[in-house]
Amino acid sequence: MVSVASFFDLVEQDLNQLTENVKNLVGAKHQVLRLAAEYLFEAGGKRIRPALVLLMARATSPSGEPTEKHRRLAEITEMIHTASLVHDDVIDVSDVRRGAETVNYLFGNKVAVLAGDFLFAKSSIYLARLGSLEVVExxxxxxxxxxxxxxxxxxxxxxxxxxxxxxxxxxFYKTASLMANSCRAAAVLSDMPEELCDAAYNYGRHLGIAFQVVDDLLDFTSSTETLGKPAASDLRQGQITAPVLYALQEFPELSILIQREFKLNGDIEQALDWVKKSQGLIRTKELANQHIKQAILAVEKFPPSPARQAMIDLTDYVLKRVF
Amino acid sequence: MVSVASFFDLVEQDLNQLTENVKNLVGAKHQVLRLAAEYLFEAGGKRIRPALVLLMARATSPSGEPTEKHRRLAEITEMIHTASLVHDDVIDVSDVRRGAETVNYLFGNKVAVLAGDFLFAKSSIYLARLGSLEVVExxxxxxxxxxxxxxxxxxxxxxxxxxxxxxxxxxFYKTASLMANSCRAAAVLSDMPEELCDAAYNYGRHLGIAFQVVDDLLDFTSSTETLGKPAASDLRQGQITAPVLYALQEFPELSILIQREFKLNGDIEQALDWVKKSQGLIRTKELANQHIKQAILAVEKFPPSPARQAMIDLTDYVLKRVF
Structure with a gap:
């Protein structure tokens, strides 16, 4: 049994360098954007997305090391992810993310919209410089x-x-597409044959879906402190996730509470009770597990290597958050 | 003397087709995004940016007609311009643009931020499909x-x-960069030599600066009805434009009113009076004129053609808005 953190060992140095590089790529022309960017890249992100790119790079590059282009790709991936978080927080009017204040809360909506646009734009510029139209797309x-x-x-x-x-x-759109397409992009930059590019995509896709499913489960099973947001906050905001969909099959009355947007006293507590009493949580774990198995099948198409093993261990880490 | 509208004749058909194509490119998956997009592309934009790309395409393509890639580029240019307007209106909390309600006013900030991101993303995808990394960048x-x-x-x-x-x-950043870089991109897609790509860029750059300078002048000289916003609204919002910079040289006291953000009764009227009494407006016209002259010098590096003439006429149109 591999320790949960071990898959990070292989790319830890790369990831430390990455944070510095991303800050340089963003540039420091405007104090407020620089502050926003620094704040963002230090706000305790798991950096699982760039780790994934760097591992896929190691598993596919002839030297077993990420090339400079792979490193840029990992940085771009983190920039795109961050930009989307910043805009999501504007859209959702969120004050807190990962237990820290959001950019819109600290700097206002103006800076948050611009900081996101700025990061998207910089990522497109650096993408073009990777020299592959396929990767740009x-x-x-x-x-x-x-x-x-x-x-x-x-x-x-x-x-x-x-x-x-x-x-x-x-x-898929919210979480897995970035992992699927960036894993594929890493394989494309390594000139892998089409079949292995597909395998890279499928690994990222299934891992990403499992990751999101686990996130949706944690919303019900974790404490406020662990999440950095109130428990069941997704449900409170009307997000219908896997545990809720399963619970609805056993407790159809749940839909009444949801449809009236938990307007009556005790609605949210009753809803939580039904979700927890139902098979929803265990079935959601099983759903995540199925996608993890498919992710492993996909990555096993690559020849054995420490990086491939780390990608398999990474699936364990995704599940470890709940099991 | 060529009629002001004549430069549009050459590309009128192209532009009508463009609006349809852009709607198709944006897609119609979400009702609300489709509504936002339709609203946007019909909100009376001057479409000067795609006209510019199509004229530069005609002036540089061997057939004298825009290629399919040129048409896509013109569409992408309009999408990027529109995306930035949508985000600007969120940032500036604007309710009205070109005399019509803004996307954020009609559909809310959520849809406006997403509609902008969506348009930027679609433009990047279609850009990659043009097959030129230089154009993407x-x-x-x-x-x-x-x-x-x-x-x-x-x-x-x-x-x-x-x-x-x-x-x-x-x-330059706000207005001229899009014209400069899209004109250059049209020349790049026509495989023009570096010198003519530079000429295309310089034409767009100087035309764009003149266009913005004229806009800044119109803020003082046009009626509310013509502008679709209150007169001197830029100054009210603290925008320091050419007429104000020139007026400050003659009436240094103007800076006191601006620095206190027109807080006292009569401040804005006094400021307007000083700007209008100063040489600011006439010197701003002169500034626009200088950039127009440089735009013409740049475009004259291309061999004579109806499209080149139209691009020269277009400079006249930009100035006609004030002279």
Missing amino acids: LLATVIDHLAEGEMLQIKNQFDTTLAFDEYIEKS | LLATVIDHLAEGEMLQIKNQFDTTLAFDEYIEKS
Whole structure:
């Protein structure tokens, strides 16, 4: 049994360098943007996305080391992720993320919208310099999907008729697309054959969906302190996630509380009680597990290497957050 | 003397097609984004930016007609411009643009931030499909500059120590960069030699600066109905533009009113009076004229053609808005 942190060992040095590089890429022309950027990149992000790119790079590059282009790709991935978080916080009027104040809360909506645009723009410029139109399109598609995911999330608020497929689709757009497309981009930069580029994509896709499913589960099982936000805050905001979809099958009355947006006293407590009494949490774990298994099948198409092993260990880490 | 509208004749059909194409490119998956997009592309924009790209395409392509890639580039240019307007209106909390309600006013900040991100993302995807990394980087730089220009505008509010160079720099970022880089991109897609790519860039750059300078002048000389916003609204918001910079040289007391953000009764009227009494308006016209002359010099490096003539006529149109 591999220790949970071990997959990070292989890329720890790379990741430390990455934070410095991203700050340099963002530049320091405007004090307020620099502050926003520094704040962002130090706000305790898990950096699982750049770690993933760097591991896929190691598993596919002939030297077993990430190339300079791979490192830039990892940085760009983190910039795109950060930009989308900043805009999401404006859209959701969030004051707190990961237990720290958001950019819009600290610096106002103006700076937050601009900081996001700025990061998206810088990532596009650096993407072009990687010299691959395919990689540009893969990562531009991610930005499109991030907006699409946020759109679906708004559209489906308090909608108890949400189909399970739509939930998975939204999870792909919001979380898995970035992992899928950036893993594929790492394989493309390593000139992998099409079949292995697909395998890289599928690994990222299934890992990403599992990651989102686990996040949706943690919303019900973690304490406020661990999450840095109130428990069941997704449900309070009308997000219909896997545990809720499963619980609705056992307790159809739950839909009444959701549809009236928990307006009556005790609604949210009753809803939480039903979700916890139902098979929803255990079935959600099982769903995450299924996607993890498919992620492992995909990554096993690559020849064995320490990086491949680290990517398998990483799936364990994603599940460890709940099991 | 050519009629003001004549330069549009050459590209009128192209532009009608463009509006349809842009709507298709944006897609219609989400009702609210589709509404926002339709609203945007029909809100009476001058479409001077895609007209510019299409004229530069005609002046440089061997057939004298825009290629399919040129048409896509023109569409992308309009998408990027529109995305930046949508985000600017969120940032400036504007309710009205061009006499019509803004996206944030009609659909809320959430949709406006997402609609902008969505348009930026779609433009990056279509850019990659043009098959030129140089063109991707040119247009990604535009998005960066648009954020930079808005940042400078916020930073310099009510700052009467603003240097003239900084005013020109901000005008370049906000308005001229898109024209400069998209004109260059049209020449790049036509495989023009470096010298003519530079000429295309310089034409767009000087035309764009003149366009912004004229806009800044119109803020003082046009009626509320023509502008679709209150007269001198830039100054009220603390924007220090060319007429104000010139007026400050003659009436240094103006800076006191600006620095106290027109807090006292009669401040704004007194400020307007000084700007109008000063040589500011006439010197601003002269400034626009200088940039128009440099734009013409640049475009004259191309061999004579109806499209080249139209680009020269277009400079006349920019000035006609004031003279």
